[in-house]
Amino acid sequence: MWTLLAGIFMGWSLGANDAANLFGPIVGCAAMRFWTAAILASGFVLVGALAVGTRGFAAYSSIGTQTLLSAFLVAVAAGLTVTLMTLLGLPVSSTQAVVGALIGAGFLSGGVAFGPLVKILLSWILTPLGGLIAAYIPYKLLVRFPGALPSRWVRRVAVIRVGLILATCYSAFALGANNVANVTGVYVSSGLLSPSVAALIGALAIGLGILTFSRRVIDTVGNRIVALDPVTALLVILAEAVTLNVYAMIGVPVSASQAVVGAVLGVGLVKGVRTIDGRVVLRVAFGWVGTPTIAGLLSAGLVGVARLVS
Amino acid sequence: MFRFWKRTEEVQELVLRHLGHVRNAVELFVQATRAYFEEGDREKAARLTVETHKSESLADDVRREVERAMVQGALLSPSRRQLLLIVDRMDTLANAAQATLHYLLNQSVDVPSAMRSSVQEILAETEALFQDVDCGIRSLLAGHFSEALACAERIDDHESAVDRLHARATRELFALDIELARKLHVRGYFEALVDISDRAEDLADQMALVAAERAV
Numbered sequence: 001m002w003t004l005l006a007g008i009f010m011g012w013s014l015g016a017n018d019a020a021n022l023f024g025p026i027v028g029c030a031a032m033r034f035w036t037a038a039i040l041a042s043g044f045v046l047v048g049a050l051a052v053g054t055r056g057f058a059a060y061s062s063i064g065t066q067t068l069l070s071a072f073l074v075a076v077a078a079g080l081t082v083t084l085m086t087l088l089g090l091p092v093s094s095t096q097a098v099v100g101a102l103i104g105a106g107f108l109s110g111g112v113a114f115g116p117l118v119k120i121l122l123s124w125i126l127t128p129l130g131g132l133i134a135a136y137i138p139y140k141l142l143v144r145f146p147g148a149l150p151s152r153w154v155r156r157v158a159v160i161r162v163g164l165i166l167a168t169c170y171s172a173f174a175l176g177a178n179n180v181a182n183v184t185g186v187y188v189s190s191g192l193l194s195p196s197v198a199a200l201i202g203a204l205a206i207g208l209g210i211l212t213f214s215r216r217v218i219d220t221v222g223n224r225i226v227a228l229d230p231v232t233a234l235l236v237i238l239a240e241a242v243t244l245n246v247y248a249m250i251g252v253p254v255s256a257s258q259a260v261v262g263a264v265l266g267v268g269l270v271k272g273v274r275t276i277d278g279r280v281v282l283r284v285a286f287g288w289v290g291t292p293t294i295a296g297l298l299s300a301g302l303v304g305v306a307r308l309v310s
Numbered sequence: 311m312f313r314f315w316k317r318t319e320e321v322q323e324l325v326l327r328h329l330g331h332v333r334n335a336v337e338l339f340v341q342a343t344r345a346y347f348e349e350g351d352r353e354k355a356a357r358l359t360v361e362t363h364k365s366e367s368l369a370d371d372v373r374r375e376v377e378r379a380m381v382q383g384a385l386l387s388p389s390r391r392q393l394l395l396i397v398d399r400m401d402t403l404a405n406a407a408q409a410t411l412h413y414l415l416n417q418s419v420d421v422p423s424a425m426r427s428s429v430q431e432i433l434a435e436t437e438a439l440f441q442d443v444d445c446g447i448r449s450l451l452a453g454h455f456s457e458a459l460a461c462a463e464r465i466d467d468h469e470s471a472v473d474r475l476h477a478r479a480t481r482e483l484f485a486l487d488i489e490l491a492r493k494l495h496v497r498g499y500f501e502a503l504v505d506i507s508d509r510a511e512d513l514a515d516q517m518a519l520v521a522a523e524r525a526v
Contacts (some may be wrong), residue, residue: 030390150453154321157318158318
């Protein structure tokens with residue numbers, strides 16, 4: 001059971017990092033206190049993981065079968081990559097880290113199934129695109145038809161606030177539904193855990209990350225999203241949640257960060273292409289290529305060393 | 311969970327109530343100043359000054375209620391900051407009205423008769439200016455941002471008119487053959503008198519900023 005510690009670490013870091021996307025805006029706008037938002041988000045992550053999360057496990061099992069040791073090493077490689085990229089200040093996707101690590105480990109053991117892998121790789125292009133479209137269309141409509149929101153100042157703010165609360169809950173549900181497979185998926189394919197137990201442990205680990213370490217991340221990453229303003233922040237959260245939820249229903253774990261970046265770009269396109277900082281986009285693109293590459297190399301290295309030792 | 315909805319609605323009522331008290335204070339200030347100069351009735355002016363003080367105190371109480379509602383979680387932080395700044399700046403109008411009356415009555419300012427028409431003109435501009443303050447705040451709360459911007463521009467125009475009247479009055483004052491001490495005393499009164507429009511201009515700047523941000 002000690003091998004599970006790496007998965008729990010992965011879940012903890014995912015919860016701590018992705019919490020900024022989830023409820024950074026709601027705390028930054030002072031629509032809700034940190035602890036209320038953190039408890040609410042942890043609860044909805046658990047509900048999402050238990051209700052829909054088990055579908056994602058099949059995707060990881062289909063890439064390749066894991067032994068208990070390789071599952072542990074994959075989780076360690078993915079966790080280390082996420083931590084390294086966070087320390088370097090680069091945008092990171094836990095999904096890409098896990099998939100990269102799985103491929104790295106699979107190459108050495110000769111057990112990578114490329115059919116399902118193509119589906120996952122395709123989702124890396126379609127996820128930001130989905131986030132972009134899911135944010136672009138409603139924002140464009142809102143700019144075109146401003147009467148969709150109440151005109152009275154305080155009433156409008158109250159409606160946006162209710163929207164932010166509901167979107168945050170939905171977003172937490174979608175994160176649990178989609179991303180729990182990143183945390184404990186490898187243990188299902190290794191046969192250590194049943195899907196429902198894996199979903200429960202994964203969701204608890206994510207919740208632990210949210211409750212123990214997300215505040216600091218919110219202070220930095222969260223405030224950048226709030227800078228959008230409450231209306232666009234609401235649309236970005238909703239776009240992220242819809243994208244994650246759709247992929248969770250299909251059973252493909254995708255990156256919450258990619259969905260958010262796509263949604264922010266969607267809002268930027270409505271505001272005008274000039275508002276998009278090209279250097280930031282390049283940084284994000286580097287993170288998306290770098291994360292699976294580093295995780296894959298690290299995982300292959302760890303599996304190789306383990307083989308030599310044993 | 312939705313207690314804040316009720317609090318949010320209360321905030322609008324409180325801001326309007328605050329506006330009502332400030333308007334009352336400014337109207338009483340105008341009446342008291344006219345009673346002092348046009349009717350020569352110092353007792354009436356003193357009575358109206360007490361009423362101005364009461365309205366100013368009521369405005370202060372409501373401002374504190376607005377602050378309390380914000381602390382208890384009404385609105386979102388960008389709107390809280392904007393609305394609090396507007397209420398704070400509105401409050402300074404009532405404070406200035408009260409301070410000007412205290413200057414006039416406590417120091418028994420003796421404005422030369424040749425200059426009383428300037429006082430009347432400044433009072434008329436101040437009255438008109440406050441109509442636009444009232445219109446601007448109501449338009450902002452109603453979400454009619456282009457109207458609020460137009461009101462803010464008119465407040466600026468009134469303030470410019472008051473500045474011109476003030477400059478002319480100062481020139482006329484120092485051209486009079488009266489003691490320098492009296493000139494300085496009267497000049498101080500005029501400076502207090504135009505302080506209301508200066509503060510209204512600050513409020514108009516804030517209104518214009520909010521209207522421009524919200525209109526995007």
